Amino acid sequence: MKISSTSAGLAVAVLGSLSFGTSGAFIKPLLEAGWSPTAAVTARVVIGGLVLLPVALVSLRGRWHALWRARWRVIVMAIVGVVITQVFYFAAIQTIPVATALLIELLAPLLLVGVAWATTRRIPRALVLIGSVFAVGGLLLVIGPGAIRAVDPVGLMFAFCAMIGCATYFVVAARPSDGLSPVAFAASGLVLGGLILGLLGVTGLLPLTATFGDLPLAGIELPWWVPLVIVAVVSTAIAYVAGITAAEALGSRLASFVSLLEVVFAALFAWLLLGEQLMPLQLLGGALILGGIAAVRAAGSTDEFPATSLEKLESPAFGAQVLETR
Template sequence: MKISSTSGGLAVAVLGSVTFGTSGAFIKPLLESGWSPTAAVTARVVVGGLVLLPVALVSLRGRWSALWRARWRVLVMAIVGVAVTQLFYFAAIQTIPVATALLIELLAPLLLVGVVWATTRRIPRALVLVGSAFAVGGLLLVIGPGAIRAVDPAGLTFAFLAMVGCAIYFVVAARPSDGLPPVAFAASGLVLGGLILGLLGVSGLLPLTVTLGDLPLAGFELPWWVPLVIVAVVSTAIAYVAGITAAEALGSRLASFVSLLEVVFAALFAWLLLGEQLMPLQLLGGALILGGIAAVRAAGSADEFPVIAAETLALPAHDLPAHDLPALGLPALGLPALDLPALGREVLEPR
């Protein structure tokens, strides 16, 4: 599915935020019942990828070369967008409050704006700066002002690395598909990312524990696999396809700002399914985030964070010799480096 209009892209982006926002309400009962974060994330990613796999295989009939051309993009998505970002986030919440880690990770859109500002030496449009301020204010209200506090430096470092991974996810997702269907991109990234997480768990580098049995959800006692299937299908399979499709249609900057609605929907679903309190300030925060998105959309895309250039992820036409990702702390993985300053010097054509 390819979306050509901005309104269509926004609709799909909101769908992605809604579906991503359901994950916390369905994952939390698993974690509280004894599942380790690694086990829960690995199961959701693998099952989500397997759900998409049949559709992906059908979409790739006669277009297998597109998957090969996009192999580096898929690999970066699997390692950074799926596995590493979530691992950094869970590493962060071991020593700092969840709200603090979530707030830092969701500042990824501001990182994109800042990188373009620093590398192109062009001040972003006023509407972009206003939208950024609205978005940060809205995040603080939704997550809670208490998220800003003195915390462990190691936890802060992991949270910032999660933010970088989240930003790279949007940049990679926004790159022109070159014939690779979003469902195939999402499925391949999820399956590969799940395998990486699984190997880390089986090897003992990360705790991998599960607890089988009934657990409470929305006032009912349900088998453990019910929330897992829901989070795998809705919060993972559908969410990643929608997010990738929206990023391709809207560009990385606007898509990343729309994704901030995820925290609003997460609070809403936690209220509906887990009985967590929904405060008026959270609703006000949601309104501020919407205002920020509207401002960024009105600013247009002339100073958009660029898609990854062909010469960055592909040579010639689409192939690139493998080298390291030192900036991400992933040496010797055979991945192409993401040269953010070089990306910032390229200007995306207005959509």
């Protein structure tokens, strides 16, 4: 599925943010029941990839050359966009507050603006700068001003690595598909990323524990697999396909700004399903994020992340460099 209009791309991007935003409300009961973050993430990624696999095979129609041409793009997505982002985020929250780690990771849109500024040597349009200010202000209000505090420098470094991984995800997702459907791209990246996460868990490099009892959710007791399946299908399979589709249509910068709505949806689902309080300041923060998105959209994409930089992601040399870092 390829989307040509900006309005349709925005709609799909919002769907992706909404889907990603459900993850916290459904993952939290698993973590509270004794699941390690690695186990929960590995399960959601593997199941999400397997759910997409049949649709991906149909979309390929035997055109395996399309997948082969995009092999380095898939590898970068799996290693950087899926594995590194998740691993470094959970490494960060071992020593710094979750709110702080989340705030830093979600500054990925500002990183893209900065890189585009540095590589094109053109100052971003005023609307982009205004939108960035609005978006950051909105993030602070939704996540909580307490996210800004003195923290452990190692945890801070891990959070910044997660931010780089998140930004890389949007850059890779926005690359022209060259015949590979978003479903096939998402499925291959998730399956490969899930296998790598599982290998890290099995070898003991990351903790891999799980429990299998009933869990409380929205006031009722449900089997452990219900929230896991919801996270895998909605927050992973649908979310990644929507995010990749939107990034191709909107470009990495605008798609990354729309993705900030994830924190707004996460707060809403936590209120609806977990009974967590929804503060007026969070609603104001959501409005500021919307204002930031509108400003960035109005600015256009003349200073978008340069295509010449994106082309490096599919070169064998770049792929070899990424693999060497592992």
